Amino acid sequence: MTEPNQFAISRELGSRISAGDTPSFGRLGLLPLVAHAHGPVPVGMSQGRLDGRYDELIKRAFGAVAAGLSADRLLADPSLARAFDHKAKELGIAAPPALIRKRLLRMRKSGGRLPKTTIKERVPSIEPHNAFAIEYSVVRLSRLFGATVDDILCDESLAGEFQTMVGSLAPQCSPLTCRLGALYLRKSRHTQSSRRHLIEQLHPSSVNDRWLDLGTINEIASNALAGVNAGILRVDEAERSLYISRSDAVAEMASTFINPFLWDRIANHFWHPHAAGIRLKVLPASAVSEPLEDWELRLIQLIEPVFNMRVTARAA
Known part of the structure; x- marks a missing residue:
């Protein structure tokens, strides 16, 4: 059996290979090295955190720019976020x-x-033709x-990576739409405490016979989707699920996956869909x-599709 090509793996992941520290003697000395090797390398991301020394100035900068918007909504808008950065610098925040x-x-x-x-x-919810591109990019990052x-909302270098990824799959998606989509996912991929017990009572096996099988993507004709409106779309490969999403326009969302351009873009050296x-x-709404x-x-939550964000127990 040949050794895996670590350089090919690194290139495909978009990561970088760097020299590690020499471990100290003994097995315990390997632990820090292994932990470092397996940890994510946030290329270009700003590290560290601010304490409360600038809080009053941050409030002033935010109040001067927000015009009544929430902090989330302000940072989702590239122009408003840059205006906030400029005001913070103007007020003397050295960070x-x-x-x-x-x-x-x-x-x-x-x-x-x-x-x-x-x-x-x-x-706003994500437009059906942008939904997969945005969630795939969030998950990949x-x-x-x-x-x-x-x-993504805070670090411009990471936001640039995000927008490039989304743009490679959905060229018409603007930077504002990309960030609002990411914000929507953050807010929607959690179970509210008031509904958690109701959600946990739902069993996928109870709807196994209610799914409409549209066929494989090389079999589906565009007109076959004409009668599909609101529902949940599921994209499967063999024994695993790749993606699940609800939409009021399932036909529009499904058309994204019929396009071979999408699969060419997300294929890699290790996976050829x-x-x-x-x-x-x-699964129709009806x-x-x-x-x-x-x-x-x-x-x-239960199926854990490859390209979906994980569902958490509380809002981020």
């Missing part, structure tokens, strides 16, 4: 913009008395660098009495 943004989010989450949000915007959605091996299924969002969360 990298990414760390200032992270401190702003930490203040928001900890009740840091930020200026009141007067514009109550609900984060998480696996490459251990990055979170907050990291074949059209005859990728199958689409739909086939279940419970809310589709509950079923989406439960299915992702």
Whole structure:
């Protein structure tokens, strides 16, 4: 058996190979080296965190730019985020913009008395033709660098990587749409405490016979999707699930996966998806009495599709 080509693996992952420290003598000396080798390398991401010394100035910078928007919504808008960075620098905050943004989010989450949000915007759901591209890119950055959605909103170098990834799959997706999509995923991929017990009572086996099998992606004709509206789309390969998502326009979302361009883009040296091996299924909204969002969360939670964000027990 030949040794794996570590350089090919690194190139495919978009990572970098660097020299490690010489371990101290004995097996215990290997532990720090192994931990370092297996940890994500956040290329270009700002490290560290700010303490509270700049909190009042951060509040002032935020209040001067936000115009009633929430901290999340401000950072999701590239132009507003840059305006916040400029104001923070103008006020004398001597720290990298990414760390200032992270401190702003930490203040928001900890009740840091930020200026009141007067514009109550609900984060829009992701357009069906952009949904997979955005979630795939969030998941890929998480696996490459251990990055979170907050990291994407806060770190411009990481946001650039994110937008490049999304753009390679959905060229029409603007930077604002990309970031709002990531924010939507962060807010929607969790179970609310008030509904958790209801979601946990849902069993995928109870709807096994309600899925509509659309066939493999090389079999599906565009007109075959005409009658498919609201529901949950499932993309499977052999014995594993690749992606699950609900939509009010399942046909539009499904058309993304029929396009061979998508599979060419996400294929790599180790995985070559074949059209005859990728199958689409739909669970129509009319086939279940419970809310589709509950079923989406439960299915992702239990099946753990390859390209879905994990479902957490609380909002981020």
